[in-house]
Amino acid sequence: MNSISTMITTTTSTTKAATMSESKISARNVQVFYGEKHALRDVNIEIRPRSVTAFIGPSGCGKSTFLRCLNRMNDTIASCRVEGSIGIDGENIYDPKVDPVQLRAKVGMVFQKPNPFPKSIYENVAYGPRIHGLARKKSDLDDIVASALQKAGLWNEVKDRLQESGTGLSGGQQQRLCIARAVAVSPEIILMDEPCSALDPIATAKVEELIHELRSNYTIVIVTHSMQQAARVSQRTAMFHLGLLVEENDTDKMFTNPDDQRTQDYIMGRFG
Amino acid sequence: MTSHIFSAYDEDLKYLNRRISEMGGLAEQMCGDAVRALVNSDAALAQKVISDDVILDHAEREIQEKAIVTIARRQPMASDLREIIGTLRIAGDLERVGDLGKNTAKRVIAVQGTGVPRKLARGIEHLSELALIQLKEVLDVFANRSVAKAEAIRQRDEEIDAMYTSLFRELLTYMMEDPRNITTCTHLLFCAKNIERIGDHATNIAETIYYIATGAQPEGERPKDDSSNTLGAVAE
Numbered sequence: 001m002n003s004i005s006t007m008i009t010t011t012t013s014t015t016k017a018a019t020m021s022e023s024k025i026s027a028r029n030v031q032v033f034y035g036e037k038h039a040l041r042d043v044n045i046e047i048r049p050r051s052v053t054a055f056i057g058p059s060g061c062g063k064s065t066f067l068r069c070l071n072r073m074n075d076t077i078a079s080c081r082v083e084g085s086i087g088i089d090g091e092n093i094y095d096p097k098v099d100p101v102q103l104r105a106k107v108g109m110v111f112q113k114p115n116p117f118p119k120s121i122y123e124n125v126a127y128g129p130r131i132h133g134l135a136r137k138k139s140d141l142d143d144i145v146a147s148a149l150q151k152a153g154l155w156n157e158v159k160d161r162l163q164e165s166g167t168g169l170s171g172g173q174q175q176r177l178c179i180a181r182a183v184a185v186s187p188e189i190i191l192m193d194e195p196c197s198a199l200d201p202i203a204t205a206k207v208e209e210l211i212h213e214l215r216s217n218y219t220i221v222i223v224t225h226s227m228q229q230a231a232r233v234s235q236r237t238a239m240f241h242l243g244l245l246v247e248e249n250d251t252d253k254m255f256t257n258p259d260d261q262r263t264q265d266y267i268m269g270r271f272g
Numbered sequence: 273m274t275s276h277i278f279s280a281y282d283e284d285l286k287y288l289n290r291r292i293s294e295m296g297g298l299a300e301q302m303c304g305d306a307v308r309a310l311v312n313s314d315a316a317l318a319q320k321v322i323s324d325d326v327i328l329d330h331a332e333r334e335i336q337e338k339a340i341v342t343i344a345r346r347q348p349m350a351s352d353l354r355e356i357i358g359t360l361r362i363a364g365d366l367e368r369v370g371d372l373g374k375n376t377a378k379r380v381i382a383v384q385g386t387g388v389p390r391k392l393a394r395g396i397e398h399l400s401e402l403a404l405i406q407l408k409e410v411l412d413v414f415a416n417r418s419v420a421k422a423e424a425i426r427q428r429d430e431e432i433d434a435m436y437t438s439l440f441r442e443l444l445t446y447m448m449e450d451p452r453n454i455t456t457c458t459h460l461l462f463c464a465k466n467i468e469r470i471g472d473h474a475t476n477i478a479e480t481i482y483y484i485a486t487g488a489q490p491e492g493e494r495p496k497d498d499s500s501n502t503l504g505a506v507a508e
């Protein structure tokens with residue numbers, strides 16, 4: 001049923017609903033190559049501000065690749081080439097004038113595996129604000145650290161042990177520490193690549209609650225393999241398949257009555 | 273539709289489908305039996321309908337339990353989710369259809385003394401044929417998921433409503449002719465209403481099937497209710 005004809009249909013037109021003015025991130029005709037391999041084909045998407053957008057799709061379809069395009073993390077991969085344009089607040093982030101380090105302060109990232117630095121809890125969070133010169137005095141830095149840990153829902157658990165090592169925390173705590181680290185540099189956008197895949201249901205619920213709270217101030221893009229997680233936390237969902245963005249829709253619609261057959265088969269766990 | 277990668281999921285859905293078909297078959301049989309018992313004053317058959325209703329109620333509960341467990345275990349999405357929720361709704365409609373059959377059967381004893389006048393019996397039989405055809409067809413549509421047919425069934429409910437209204441008028445005439453007919457005719461009126469409502473449930477089921485298949489509610493006004501509620505003036 002998924003014949004060549006459905007494979008070559010271009011990406012869905014649902015993106016056109018969002019206009020320039022209401023989108024935070026605007027990707028146009030994005031192509032990504034790893035050497036010869038064409039990993040993403042002509043991706044167009046408008047991502048809304050102060051909302052959660054979930055990326056779903058089978059393994060290897062290009063979710064992480066696209067996520068990494070949004071803060072130019074792909075620059076660090078030698079074989080990787082990105083074409084097309086990605087605008088954040090109307091500015092093309094692939095413009096040579098853009099400083100990737102500044103960009104990544106504005107577009108924070110949380111990875112699948114919690115990756116705290118082998119330093120104290122305090123230092124893990126203070127590191128970013130310090131290198132970006134966000135605090136002039138020690139007390140400013142203390143405030144930033146406390147506030148970031150509070151936003152990440154970790155403050156009560158660590159406030160009496162800030163000098164202990166970040167790697168000594170549990171997996172769920174480490175992940176929230178990484179979120180605090182991302183939040184500490186006051187980003188506008190937070191990218192999360194399967195942030196809960198190593199967490200138990202309680203730690204997952206805490207991270208989801210956190211995503212829900214952060215939504216009022218940040219634009220969040222989350223890659224997840226859990227349909228239930230996408231359904232729980234996001235307002236919009238984008239489905240990738242073999243390097244194509246095949247459908248982007250309201251999450252409620254996506255999980256009750258998706259438009260694309262490939263989305264249906266994927267979310268229902270049927271043979272494609 | 274393609275199969276699930278996890279085949280036990282397909283088994284769950286097949287089980288629910290099979291139980292709905294069984295419920296439908298039983299509900300259909302109960303309603304046919306109830307009308308036969310009524311027109312033939314067959315108290316034993318009426319008793320069987322009443323005891324069959326226990327089986328039908330039990331089947332609905334089993335379907336509910338299976339649906340809830342399936343939702344919890346499989347966390348269904350998209351048309352799978354619509355299908356399971358639809359199954360719950362259809363089981364509810366079929367359980368109500370069984371109740372209507374049972375209610376008709378209960379009235380058999382009450383009208384046994386006088387019997388049912390031949391002309392009225394034919395009217396009730398005819399109404400029940402129409403309603404049971406609706407029910408049978410909607411169950412066939414459930415089995416093969418034909419959206420176009422679901423729409424057609426929904427439209428045909430009008431025929432039943434019209435037939436019911438004319439039977440209503442006839443019963444009023446009998447009552448006015450001879451007040452001794454009132455008891456029997458009142459029971460028959462309830463029976464006719466029961467049968468008319470079977471048609472409504474068949475229509476509900478058709479709408480649910482449409483929703484399962486398309487994710488949308490069927491378009492357009494549903495055919496109006498019967499027009500007996502304004503009939504008093506007509507009979508004068």
Ligand SMILES: Nc1ncnc2c1ncn2[C@@H]1O[C@H](COP(=O)(O)OP(=O)(O)OP(=O)(O)O)[C@@H](O)[C@H]1O
Nearest residue numbers: 034037039058059060061062063064065066077079
């Ligand atoms: N550094 C790399 N070098 C070469 N090819 C890569 C690289 N990273 C990803 N790819 C390829 O690009 C395609 C998309 O990979 P990507 O990691 O974006 O998929 P994904 O959707 O995130 O998958 P998963 O759900 O398994 O994380 C895959 O075919 C992958 O093999």
Ligand SMILES: [Mg+2]
Nearest residue numbers: 063064065193
């Ligand atoms: Mg990935």
